[in-house]
Amino acid sequence: DARVTQTPRHKVTEMGQEVTMRCQPILGHNTVFWYRQTMMQGLELLAYFRNRAPLDDSGMPKDRFSAEMPDATLATLKIQPSEPRDSAVYFCASGLGGGYSTEAFFGQGTRLTVV
């Protein structure tokens, strides 16, 4: 059963520390999304990639966040330095973009708490 895998599932860190979240998209999917979900803002699109190239990262605070796809099986979202306001659930999703079905299949999320 193909699924998007995210690690870690939970992360508690101190303010100022670096946080790296990882995502393994479904094999064969060419589009990868990073979302952040909070009660106040809902699901916010941070960045998305097609064929490993970033298409849009306008939703991401550039000074502390970075997103990359080192290869087709791994996407990373890094926060450095982390702040308490970054506490949220971070979802990775993948799909077949570029004119195919744009259904996004989500991972189970990384619940980040910055203290």
Next chain:
Amino acid sequence: RKEVEQDPGPFNVPEGATVAFNCTYSNSASQSFFWYRQDCRKEPKLLMSVYSSGNEDGRFTAQLNRASQYISLLIRDSKLSDSATYLCVAEKDDKIIFGKGTRLHILP
């Protein structure tokens, strides 16, 4: 202004009733539309796509009005298991934007 806006609810509805949600989107160039469902502390999952002609999937009916830029979801004969948050989605060029969701509680 958010690109996709929904009434956050909650909607508290007795079992067996019919409930409808609306959603508006601001980007008139949006190409595709969807409803996703999210259970508490779980990831969102696709419920159904929304087509201009309207479409039905069992007890669920989705409608799209491009002129007014709104999307609707109707749930008939609601079940306890329908309790969840329903997320409205607009997509353009693979950029998938979610509304904040409408919470639905089905009451026994």
